[in-house]
Amino acid sequence: MPDSLSRSAGTATDSAPAAAIAVTDLRKTYAGTAKAPPKEALKGITLSIPRGSIYGLLGPNGAGKSTFINILAGLVNKTSGKASIWGIDIDEHARSARAAIGIVPQELNLDPFFTPREILDLQAGLYGVPKAERQTDALLEAVGLKDKANAYARTLSGGMRRRLMVAKAMVHAPPVLVLDEPTAGVDVELRQSLWAHVRELNRAGTTIVLTTHYLEEAQELCDTIAIVNHGQVVACESTENLLGRLDSKEMVVTLDADLATVPPAFAAFDAKLETPRRLVVHYKPSETRVADLLGAMAAAGLAVKDLSMVESDLEDVFLQLTRAPAA
């Protein structure tokens, strides 16, 4: 194991690379079969995932996210292109590169007849982590499975299994943790606790990469988002910038008295009366000033109980970008 990996995850040192993961023109074509033609799943992906980030790979099903992850994990052979993990080229130093990354695969693959403790110990053994350095109990505690340490995996709920997979991916304290669709089949409450854990790992220095087709998930968790569609990156920037790209907001006015129709003062705006007491105005911040909206409200003499401005969310950006036809 190279020196940079023997340190605990994420202790950023001078030797730590700026990019946790860097790929250049990564391509993958799955060979065809008698029934299916060859499939070009990745059409030249170039990405640099900054050290210390929580990075989202967002895209619809079939976009190529798992293919990308599985190439990094050494589970799928790329067709062409370059990839390095923690500065280590996956072709030149496959083993070291693999040691720098922990992958939580999309499919749950736990042996039902082992206990969480046994599963973590086996995995640690596979990665050559000496017994004295194993963090089995701390890991189980971190993912909230301390009291299930000796239960058979088959008796764990879906959410517990998912968290056990996260612990399993962390046994060798990799500086980079990748989660492929981590909340598929996980209920809302467990999702929150999983996220809390992921954030904690990130605070402790682990670079997190997660793939998802849930927009809220990426929006809530990731500082940077790459949107992948049909095997290509169609956008890649900070979550904030991505959201800022969309020139659309809405003003929601809650009224104190019923309205029968949209007041004439709002004729120039895209305004709708959603209920007799709820007026919603869509507007483009680049064209409409809030003062104009307030002016219309005053002119209409509305009895306003509450007022809120709603930012556009990632869903809008996502739809805009993925609706574009494949090149």
Ligand SMILES: Nc1ncnc2c1ncn2[C@@H]1O[C@H](COP(=O)(O)OP(=O)(O)O)[C@@H](O)[C@H]1O
């Ligand atoms: N082993 C495989 N053989 C052939 N085609 C595959 C294989 N794995 C994935 N694909 C195809 O490659 C494309 C990308 O799949 P995948 O990487 O799983 O996307 P995602 O994870 O974004 O849903 C899809 O069209 C999928 O059907």
Ligand SMILES: [Mg+2]
């Ligand atoms: Mg996938």
